[in-house]
Amino acid sequence: YYCNLKCPFCPRVVDFGERKEKHMATDVWPLIVAEIKKHKMPSILMDHEAESLMNKNFFNMLADVKNAGVHDIFLHTNANILTRKISEKLIDGGITKINFSIDAATPETYAKRRVGGNFERVVRNVSEFLQLKLEKKAKHIRVRISFVAAEENNHERESFYKFWSKKEGVNLITFQECIDFGVFNEHDED
Helix, strand or coil: CCCCCCCCCCHHHCCCCCCCCCCCCCCCHHHHHHHHHHCCCCEEECCCCCCHHHCCCHHHHHHHHHHCCCCEEEEEECCCCCCHHHHHHHHHHCCCEEEEECCCCCHHHHHHHCCCCCHHHHHHHHHHHHHHHHHCCCCCCEEEEEEEECCCCHHHHHHHHHHHHCCCCCCEEEEEECCCHHHHHCCCCC
16 A cells, blocks of 8 residues: 555545555465466556555566566556656566556646646656657557546646547556545444
8 A cells, every 4th residue: 555645536535544555465466466367367457546656676576477468457646756767667568557646737737636746747757657668669668647636626627638638558557436435434333
């Protein structure tokens, strides 16, 4: 559950402190890889309510699933710690789908939605990833740019779409309605 942002709509912030912010125990991963091999798992999502790129073992884990025969390897990232070197390692390491969660078209709105992040850095990092995708002729990698719509950012839908639709290498721009996980902060008899 490690993440470098504190987005107010994220399930991670509901009952914050209920779950420990830590990486997967090192003895669990080999069991997962064994299951992948046993069941010939074709696809895997390499994250869950966290920023996987914060895990120092991430690229070893990526190699493990690739070597285990997984063909479809998917990752969500907020792109704040994405660098050219990390982008190259993702592309060369076998990522087939990547989702960049951005949710804004301006730094002001981004600061409200992606608390702790840096809009300009994210745009630069994603643009560099797209450039590397083209340079490496990695057309097989599906790049999705994501916008979770809420009251604070609805006015930027059109400008968000116009900006990212002009970027070569983007395959999909998605708009999802925000689910308010805040209701789960209210305790009930369960």
